[in-house]
Structure formats: C-alpha cells, structure tokens
Amino acid sequence: xxxxxxxxxxxxxxxxxxxxxxxxxxxxxxxxxxxxxxxxxxxxxxxxxxxxxxxxxxxxxxxxxxxxxxxxxxxxxxxxxxxxxxxxxxxxxxxxxxxxxxxxxxxxxxxxxxxxxxxxxxxxxxxxxxxxxxxxxxxxxxxxxxxxxxxxxxxxxxxxxxxxxxxxxxxxxxxxxxxxxxxxxxxxxxxxxxxxxxxxxxxxxxxxxxxxxxxxxxxxxxxxxxxxxxxxxxxxxxxxxxxxxxxxxxxxxxxxxxxxxxxxx
Amino acid sequence: xxxxxxxxxxxxxxxxxxxxxxxxxxxxxxxxxxxxxxxxxxxxxxxxxxxxxxxxxxxxxxxxxxxxxxxxxxxxxxxxxxxxxxxxxxxxxxxxxxxxxxxxxxxxxxxxxxxxxxxxxxxxxxxxxxxxxxxxxxxxxxxxxxxxxxxxxxxxxxxxxxxxxxxxxxxxxxxxxxxxxxxxxxxxxxxxxxxxxxxxxxxxxxxxxxxxxxxxxxxxxxxxxxxxxxxxxxxxxxxxxxxxxxxxxxxxxxxxxxxxxxxxxxxxxxxxxxxxxxxxxxxxxxxxxxxxxxxxxxxxxxxxxxxxxxxxxxxxxxxxxxxxxxxxxxxxxxxxxxxxxxxxxxxxxxxxxxxxxxxxx
Numbered sequence: 001x002x003x004x005x006x007x008x009x010x011x012x013x014x015x016x017x018x019x020x021x022x023x024x025x026x027x028x029x030x031x032x033x034x035x036x037x038x039x040x041x042x043x044x045x046x047x048x049x050x051x052x053x054x055x056x057x058x059x060x061x062x063x064x065x066x067x068x069x070x071x072x073x074x075x076x077x078x079x080x081x082x083x084x085x086x087x088x089x090x091x092x093x094x095x096x097x098x099x100x101x102x103x104x105x106x107x108x109x110x111x112x113x114x115x116x117x118x119x120x121x122x123x124x125x126x127x128x129x130x131x132x133x134x135x136x137x138x139x140x141x142x143x144x145x146x147x148x149x150x151x152x153x154x155x156x157x158x159x160x161x162x163x164x165x166x167x168x169x170x171x172x173x174x175x176x177x178x179x180x181x182x183x184x185x186x187x188x189x190x191x192x193x194x195x196x197x198x199x200x201x202x203x204x205x206x207x208x209x210x211x212x213x214x215x216x217x218x219x220x221x222x223x224x225x226x227x228x229x230x231x232x233x234x235x236x237x238x239x240x241x242x243x244x245x246x247x248x249x250x251x252x253x254x255x256x257x258x259x260x261x262x263x264x265x
Numbered sequence: 266x267x268x269x270x271x272x273x274x275x276x277x278x279x280x281x282x283x284x285x286x287x288x289x290x291x292x293x294x295x296x297x298x299x300x301x302x303x304x305x306x307x308x309x310x311x312x313x314x315x316x317x318x319x320x321x322x323x324x325x326x327x328x329x330x331x332x333x334x335x336x337x338x339x340x341x342x343x344x345x346x347x348x349x350x351x352x353x354x355x356x357x358x359x360x361x362x363x364x365x366x367x368x369x370x371x372x373x374x375x376x377x378x379x380x381x382x383x384x385x386x387x388x389x390x391x392x393x394x395x396x397x398x399x400x401x402x403x404x405x406x407x408x409x410x411x412x413x414x415x416x417x418x419x420x421x422x423x424x425x426x427x428x429x430x431x432x433x434x435x436x437x438x439x440x441x442x443x444x445x446x447x448x449x450x451x452x453x454x455x456x457x458x459x460x461x462x463x464x465x466x467x468x469x470x471x472x473x474x475x476x477x478x479x480x481x482x483x484x485x486x487x488x489x490x491x492x493x494x495x496x497x498x499x500x501x502x503x504x505x506x507x508x509x510x511x512x513x514x515x516x517x518x519x520x521x522x523x524x525x526x527x528x529x530x531x532x533x534x535x536x537x538x539x540x541x542x543x544x545x546x547x548x549x550x551x552x553x554x555x556x557x558x559x560x561x562x563x564x565x566x567x568x569x570x571x572x573x574x575x576x577x578x579x580x581x582x583x584x585x586x587x588x589x590x591x592x593x594x595x596x597x598x599x600x601x602x603x604x605x606x607x608x609x610x611x612x613x614x615x616x617x618x619x620x621x622x623x624x625x626x
Contacts, residue, residue, distance in 0.1 A: 142489070167349060168338070168347070171337075171338040172343075172345045173413075173416065174365050174367070174416060175339060175368040188355055
C-alpha cells in the first residue's frame, strides 16, 4: 500500500502548481494582451476594451498570410515525406540484423539531437556545395532531416508492438508482402502514423533556427514573427503568437487522442 | 501410398543450439496427427517449418512428392491456426474470415457466400459483423478456424490453439475440432503439450523430446506400449521400476529388481540379458491382491490413500526401492475400503500390462 505523507504530497503539489503557472502565465498574458491592448491614456498605462483589431489586421497583412501559407506547405510536405522515410527505416530496423539496426538507430537520431545551429550550418554548407539554391526545396529538405527521427520513433514503437504474428497470419492466408502491408500492417498502425505526422507537422511548423539558415528569400511564419519583432512591437504579434499557440495545442490534443486510440487496438 | 507431407531427416539450429535433430514425419491425407512434447521440445519449430515460417538446415520437406523448401509461406497449400489466433482486429469477423479469398482476388459475391457458409460450419452464423474484440475466447478460436479452412487447404496447422481456454470450453472445443476435422476431411497437424488432449483428439501421436522423435503411434498404442522412459512418463501416469533383464522368452521378459523378480513384455528388438532396464506399469494395472506364494511380484507397504472422487490413488513403497513411490489407482468402491497406511500388500500384474523399457547407456 502507498505510504501517506501529507506534507510531502502538498509540497509536490505546490511545486507542480508553481511550475505550471510559470509555464503558462506568459502564454496566457500574450493571449490576453492580444484581446486587451495596453494603451497610454493621459500619461498613465491602462487596458483598452476588448477588441479583435489585431486579428483583423493580421488577416489584412499579405506578408503574414504568405508566410503562413509557406509554413503550411513546408509542414505538410515535409511531415508526409518524413512519414514515408520513417516507415522505410522502421521496416528495415525490425528486419535488419541487430548490429546494423543499432547503427541505423543512432544515425537516424543524430540530426534531432544535434544543436540546431550545427544542423542548420551543415545543411547550408551542403546546399552551397551541391549548388542548390535556397528556397522552398531546401527548407523542406532541412525539415525532413530533423523530423524523421520523431516520426520514426512513433512508428517503430507501434511496429514492434505489432510483432510478427499478424504478418505471418496474413502471409499464411496467401497474401503477398504488399497486400500484407496494405491490408494488415498499415491499418493496424494508423493511430501511430497519424500521431507521428501530427507531431512532425507541429515541430516543422514551429522550427525557426535551422530554417533561418536555409530559407533564402522564403519566409515561414516563425521567421516572419522574428522579423516583425526586430522592427518594432505591434499588437499583431500577440495575436499571431496566440494563434500559433492554439494550433499547436490543438495538434498536441489530437496526438493524445490518437495515442489512446492506438493503445486500445 | 505416397504421404501428403513428408519431413525427411529434418534438422534445425538456432545459432549453436540444435533444436531439431533428424526428424522424420509423414502426414497422411485426412489424418489428425498430434505432435506432443513439453515446452522447448521443438514441436512448435516443426510446425513453423511446415508452415514456411522457418527454413531448415538439413533434410527435406516434401508435399505430395514436391520439394517445398523453396516455396514461400503464401504459396504453401496449408493454413495455420495460431496460438494467439492472430486475428486482424481492425477487420470484422467476416472480413477476417474472407481475407484469404480477398487476397486471391475472388469476386465479392463469392467471398460473401463462402464466408457465410464457413461461419455456419464453425457455428458463428450470425456474428460476421462483429469485431474480434467483441467476442469471447472460444468464439475467437472459431474465427481463427474459419479463416484457416475457407481456402480449402490440404492441411491445417494448429499451434496449441486450446491452451488459452478454460477447462470446460477446452473440452467442448476438442469435440468440435475432432468433428470438424472428420467433416472437412482435411489433414490436421496439431501441436500440444497436453497429453490428455493429444490422446482424446488424435488418430496418431508423435512424441517429441529435445528435438528428437521419441515414439509415434496410435494413442492407445502409445499409452499401452511406451518404448522409452520419456514416453512412458509423459503420457499419463506410470510406475517405472529399475532392474536388470534376467531372461527373455519371445516377448516375455523377467526382470530382477531390488524388490523382487517382475514380469514384463517387450516390443521390437529386445535388449541383451544383463542390460539395465525399466519396468513400466500403469497405476490402474497394478493388482493389490496378488498371490504371496507366486514366484514373481513384489511386496509393498501402503503409505497413503488419497480419495480423488471417482478414483482412489494408493501410494506404496518398498524399502528395497528407496525414494520410489508406487502408485496404484482403483475405483473408489468397497474393494479399497479396508486399506490403511501401514498395511502390507502383495503387488502383481499381467505381463502384457507391463512394458520393458531400455535405459539409454
């Protein structure tokens, strides 16, 4: 039975509470400030009444909308590409000899664990060496490189959980490898595939540092936000940050749902 | 007659471990063959080799005279019922059962008709729309069977399919399996570690131990005439009494033991007089009222009398056989009412009920 320690429990609760507040207070403040702007009225600071003006301004801002669409394209394309690569890696890993598998495991993960500045710089040098002009393509390649490990991890865990008996059953019933993949393996992995892609999408959507190196004249949303803050603070920044936070929160929630669906299967 | 399937001198290793060592098995058409052995005996490996899930390191695997070793899993005319059933949980029962036909590109109407037919055969007529997760263990078992028989294979491989079921359901599924096999006329190769199940179901049993075949034959033959100490003790209860072969006359053997001179009979080639042997006699074949004046037989003292319902198990010992418990089973009727621990009895048996076993040197 669990030992009761009321004091310790209370202390842990308090620390956790403070931690949560510290994490979420800035986010909440940003969100609040996007609806209630700070204004100076006759020398004193105060809050303006509720207004959606920053959001309206955001929608009217062509540059921001262009950056948003670039970000969506990059995140969609790179997370789908990452899914295909991650699936191939995972299938290889479960069938490869142990030594090779471990070597590959490390190699796939390294770009994710390396400092982004190193990854960004290496990619920049590589693109220059092969004479690949910076733009949408280079951003997508860079994003694929560091989101593959995330998708790979999600997919591999599910694949290992599936084990070999369903594959064997399918082959035993006369299915080819391709049919087995299509009718048995992929449907069984669906929750993992979706949550892997969502996670990759969220990371790609928010990535800034590596993108800065390889973007060229292209602008993604985080880079746009960064640029806006350098020239001066406008209320749209709060609105944009709030929107990005909400999108990410929604994706995280969806991933949670998918993982629970995956556990049920 | 050519056998349906022939494993000829098959060997298999995993790294340095030899799991199968020169296995010879033939399966006849329509036969219910059980491969019986303890866990780790290699019985599942035999099944996986037939199914194509494992390759072989030596010997050959022939199906109606054709070499199967290069034929991949999905082209072998066998289907498997897996121990964990391996049902596809994202598919309905009907989709699971129809899978084998679907991947062969059969028309939808034909699949639907066959699925309905096969579900009827296994007694799941109306449950085609359910998902496996909504079914009981026994029902899933039937889905797995239906899925395996729909493509009309020549042989069905069953890997301990009843081990996950409770006792009552098990007995019911045993009867069902046996009648299904008779109705379909398909050969069944059934893997189990449960000797009672093997005896109840099989036309023929192959006993495997440590990657080798110990003995094979009809259930009754194996039970009555075991030839190795392993078969004698793995199939049912047996008393194994060590001794040396004193004399042999045709099948009839006389064995000298520390507790006296005993009778037994031998099948096949007999060992030379003077060899170390075991006398195997079933608890139900030992008489407690043998003639004390008879030249062969042994005396024993009752150690314990255990009431088991329909039966009584009497445990006896003889001081000349230290550590050995001799078990005698009797119907729990008046004939054993007077037996109490400490009573002295004279044991005997018909020579035909005692098998002479050779002890490996």
